[in-house]
Amino acid sequence: KGLLAFAGGEYSTAWMHLRAGRADLQTIGGSHAQRDVFDRITIEAALRALLWPIGRLEAACGAARRVAVDQPAAILFSSGSTGEPKGIVHSQARLAARTEGFVREMELGADDVALLVFSAARPVGLVTQVLAMLRVGGTVWLAERPAPEAFWPIYAQARPTFFLLMPAYASRILAAPGADRLDHSRLRYTICGGDRSSLDLHRRARAVTGRKLL
Numbered sequence: 254k255g256l257l258a259f260a261g262g263e264y265s266t267a268w269m270h271l272r273a274g275r276a277d278l279q280t281i282g283g284s285h286a287q288r289d290v291f292d293r294i295t296i297e298a299a300l301r302a303l304l305w306p307i308g309r310l311e312a313a314c315g316a317a318r319r320v321a322v323d324q325p326a327a328i329l330f331s332s333g334s335t336g337e338p339k340g341i342v343h344s345q346a347r348l349a350a351r352t353e354g355f356v357r358e359m360e361l362g363a364d365d366v367a368l369l370v371f372s373a374a375r376p377v378g379l380v381t382q383v384l385a386m387l388r389v390g391g392t393v394w395l396a397e398r399p400a401p402e403a404f405w406p407i408y409a410q411a412r413p414t415f416f417l418l419m420p421a422y423a424s425r426i427l428a429a430p431g432a433d434r435l436d437h438s439r440l441r442y443t444i445c446g447g448d449r450s451s452l453d454l455h456r457r458a459r460a461v462t463g464r465k466l467l
Contacts, residue, residue, distance in 0.1 A: 254266075254270040255267045255268075255269075255270030255271035255274060255294075255295075255298070256271075256294070258270060258298075259271075259294060259297075259298050264298045264299075264301040264302040265298075265302040267294075267298040267302075268295060268298040268299045268302050271291065271294060271295040271298060272295055272299075274291075275291070275292070275295065321345070322344065322345050322346040322349075323344050323345070323346060324344065324345055325342050325343070325344060325345075326343050326344060326345045326347070326348045327342075327343045327348065327379070328340045328341065328342050328343070329341050329343060329374065329375070329376050329379070343376075348379075348380065348384060351380045352380050352381075352384040352385055352388050353388070355380060355381050355385050356385050356388050356389055359385075359415070359442075361385055361386075361388075361389050361391060362389050362391065363389055363390040363391055364391070364414070365386065365389065365391040365392070365414045365415065365441075366391060366392045366393075366394065366411060366412060366413045366414050366415075366439070367381075367382040367383075367385065367386050367391065367392070367393045367394070367413060367414070367415060367416060368393075368394045368396060368407070368408060368411050368413035368415075368416040369382045369383065369393055369394060369395050369396060369397070369416070369417075370396050370397065370398050370399065370404070370416065370417070370418065370422070371397075371398070371417060371419075372397060372398070373395060373397070377417060377446070377447075378417070381417060381444075382416075382417065394407070394411040394413065396411075398422070401422075401425040401426045401428075401429055402429065404426045404429070405426065405429055405431070405432055405435060408435065409435055409436070412436070412439045413439070413440065414439055414440060414441045415440070415441050415442050415443065415444065416443060416444070417443075417444045417445070417446065418443060418444070418445050419445070419446070419447045419448060420445055420447070420448045420449065420450045420451070420454060421448070423443075423445050423450075423454060423458070423466075424454055424457075427454070427457045427458060427461050428457075432461045433460060433461045433462075437461075437462045437463055437464065440462055440463075440464050441464065442464055442465065442466075442467050443458055443462065443464060443466050443467065444466075444467045445458075445466050445467070450466060454466065
């Protein structure tokens, strides 16, 4: 019922049926990857159920929505490491300015590929990779903090021109055997932030990738 409803464009109905059937998916057999298809369709149905009515309303009105630069674009929550967690409202103009500044400073373009290992919900990942790549028409790979042993296979497939790391995570992946034998020819730089980076970490990054750590 869920798949038929999805095919017919009834996304709310599709989501309800597919969501109800998720608990019994294992009984139909197949691999985890095959059953993941149903999860992806369920998520897509939920997204379309939310966005489809807006698109149809805009089409009926004959005008797209207009957003003022001072209107909120996102509310991002702090971790609470230095105080009470709080939500910080970022306006459309603020996110646009931060993205534009990063794009200009790092000379990003449509040929760039970002490998995102932070959560896309964190400002550093959202602005410097997701929004930056959308701004210039580049590519962003969403890996979201893979285990150290899984990082380099993803890296080899994505062939990024840049990525961002936290020092502790960078230390773990740079110590992985064989990392220095991969093809790093497309990599322009690696940015490491969020904590102090040791001189040894900078030397290790140069030895592994042939590029300096920023």
